[in-house]
Amino acid sequence: MIKYYSNKTVFLKIGLSLVCWLAVVNNACAQTLNPDLYKWTFTLGLGLNSNSVIDKNFSQLPYSGNGLGLSGSITYQGRLIQQQLNLTYGMATLQNKYYNSLYATYFTANYSPLFCLNNASNSAFKILAGPQIAMQYARRNYSGFVNNNSSFEFSTSLATSIEISYSIIPIGLVLKNKIAVPVFSYMQQPAFGFATFFANSGSQNSVKNSSDFLVPNKFYRIINNFTIDKQLAPRHKILLSYNLDFYKINTIREVKSIHNNLIVAYSYLL
């Protein structure tokens, strides 16, 4: 027998489940998430990146290369949740194997409120999970192309993320890995027959973009961040961070991209 529920009932059940789950999480982590006095962490880092991209509107050949990047984050350690905003900017010159080049820039912004999943009050091992809002903008300018010389992607995704961390207290090291996978995304690209620059744009703006709401079979992205941080002094930390941002767009403008960033950063705790 199939039982049908009205939308109202379903939302009520989901709401109640969330409240119960938050209560459990709160109980488990209330003492854990804020063990010290510092609620705010400000981090700023410089990085080297390695990138590879295939935009099938321009070529099936991968373009790869290295560049520089900046990264910053603000973390708020609340009683119930850890909220983090990460910003990354990178630029690189990429080449295919025939030395055709492109200049790539990208910007990402991720916001995630994370809840503790384990009873970590007596453990150095922590698992946090929660939603993430992940935004990214990538732009590529191709050298030697006449009219269709550039393209871009902009996406905003609702993602699920999980962070696993382990503190090696005697030596003041924390190992942390955070992974996020979008489940639902809004994506903007140039429309099929367009580039971001369109030559016949004298008296009007002829550029057209396409916008889509996409699920993972159309826009698959994985954002992984591995960090080792070392407490230097009560308010100061140094971090070595490795980020991977891979995405694959299966719209009529197919794009695959990998950004690998190695970042050295400094954190100030407040």
Next chain:
Amino acid sequence: MVKNKIKTVACLLLTLFFLGGCKKTFNQPQSNPEAVFNELWGFMDKHYPMFAIKEIDWDKTYAQYKNRVKPGMVDAELFSLLNQLLFTLKDGHVTLMSATDTATYLGFYKNYPLNFNLANIKNNYLFNDFKKAGPVMYKIVSNVAYIYYASFAQNISDAELDIFFNDIKATKGLIIDVRNNTGGNPANAEKFFSRLINQKTLVKYEVIKNGPGRNDFFEPKPFYISPNGQTYAKPIILLTNRLCFSTCNDFALYISLLPNAQIMGNPTGGGAGLPYNYILANGWKLQYSATYTLSPKMRNIENGIQPNRTINFEPQDENNGKDIILETAFNTLSLE
């Protein structure tokens, strides 16, 4: 116990780290002759917009040429085969470039008389005494202005157009010579045309693909040009030949819309699409038309703009230093 826990966690983190980082770049696509042939055919199948208006059966073309692709064929043979495939499109914007060779369809002008000799014009009509304003040369003879714009790839500024149109404002007619102008930046043609109109004018529609299907197009996009500066409203004659191609073809379309203008010479060469680029898996660069243009009356202009008056050189004319097209235009305006 604690040590085991540390090891487990460390292993977990390291696994995630290496899983995440194992993919640094993507695999290279296959670049054997068959793969490149299929890539080129498939890319054009999705992106070339003019199969229907040129009445080309692209599937049949695939069947014709596919059997001629051999696994061991050398680059020169593959290049030649791909060019033969592309030449079936009869499109002067379609070009294939390897590291050592470039091939473009030239049939749009090769089988037609050029009807143009710049040296004759300079020597026998301008007497090597003419003014220049940026990329154009011009002269006023018997109150008729003559201007030659060799290539729309050479940018003309508003200041240069101001100088030119100020110089010719008292003339009774203007001859614009765009023979052998194979196009360039559309903005130059638009800028020039904006000095010849006194109201915002619908000059063309652009047809752009919106998907990989052969009939996937956006609605034709109207394109307008607005007047800029003082308008030249006297009679105008545009001189064209088959080498007036691409942006020049568009310019001839714009001029054909003016009530005070006529076109003399030969039909223009067409090439009304906007060229885009693509790099094949073996590194060869493909240029292709990504759009096509319709006149304000929704007529396809891919095969060129017809002149109001077709004039051809006689063989002895050129040898004698004569330009019968220019003379006809000059005489027409002189009698106005």
